[in-house]
Amino acid sequence: SKKILEEEATKLAEKAKTLEKLSASKDAPSLLLEASYFMDIEFPSASKKKLDELRGYVTATIEGHHFYKSCGGRVSATLEMAERLLEKGECASEVKEMFRRQVEPEFPEEGSIVDVKHVKLSGSVFNLGKATIESLDADRLTYSRTIKCDGIYDGLNVPKEAGDKAVSETILGEDYIITKYLSKDGVLKGAYVNLNTPVEIYPNAIRYVDLEVDVCLLPDGSKKILEVNKLEGALNRGLISKQLFEKTLKKAKRILEDIEIIS
Incomplete structure (x- = not known):
């Protein structure tokens, strides 16, 4: 609103005056004011679901809200439109079905x-390359x-050769990927079982947070x-x-202990 903008402009003007006074009394280079710090925070699948639950206590919230918002683009815009309809009292089941069809x-x-x-606990994001979706349903990817x-496959200590194929499978909602x-x-x-947060399937990417630990399985058992x-x-x-x-x-x-998990 106009009032909020006016208040913000007043605060900025006051800060400018403060900086002007400080700069006049200090030699360069010198710290005048502590700056703000910004960071990106990774919210894995379970965190997004908890945030959905909390948001739902105070406003109309479609299940998966924080996931869909993080998709950006058309998905995020469609979510906003759908939730505005819910706020206006439109039929929830119809709005949710419309949203599903649109996205x-x-x-x-x-x-x-x-x-x-492949997101590391440090925050680094590694793109493991392009993958082809072989199969996808409500339960499994x-x-x-x-x-x-x-090269060499770490842990397996067997040759890695160009043209090899890595086939990964996960049960949606589970906290491991078998490759x-x-x-x-x-x-x-050989095979790895990677421990990670549940996989999220975005419009153009598969994403998860790696929990560092792997279980390595060799062909000899x-x-x-x-x-x-x-x-x-x-x-x-x-x-x-x-x-x-x-x-x-x-x-x-x-x-x-459960070798059947990769059979």
Whole structure:
């Protein structure tokens, strides 16, 4: 409103006067005022759902609100329109169905090409490359990537060759991804079970937060847990809670004991 803009302009004018006075009494270079700090915060799937719940207590909220907002573009705009209709008292079931029909074409389907965004606890985001959606339904997602360069698969200690195929599968809502590494001829080289936050499927990307720990499974049947020290480091640095640390470690041990999970 006009009043808010006027108040903001007054505050800025006062700050300008303060800076002018401070600059007159100090030698350059010198700190005049502490600046504001900004940061990006990653809200994984479970956090978004909790925020949806809290928002729903105070205003009309479509399930998945924070996820759809983070999609941006047409999805976010359609969400805003739908929630305005709910605020006006329109039939909730009709509005939600309209919203679903409008945004559904924006999301990937079988055969779509998407990026794989692997988010580290430090905040770094690694794009693992382009992946093809092999299958997708209400319960399960399978996608594949073609390996582009030679090397060694960490933990497996077997050659990584250009042309290998990485086939990943996850149950939607679960906190792990199973990735099998196959040669050009379809021979299994080994598999990783990556512990992570539940996968989110955006219009152009698959995204999750890596919880550092992996379970490594070799073709000969041997298996081991990798990088527990990184999970411990994240706990010590305050990046994760003790509860999440214990939950992740417990899940890794259960996967290690249950070879059927990758059959």
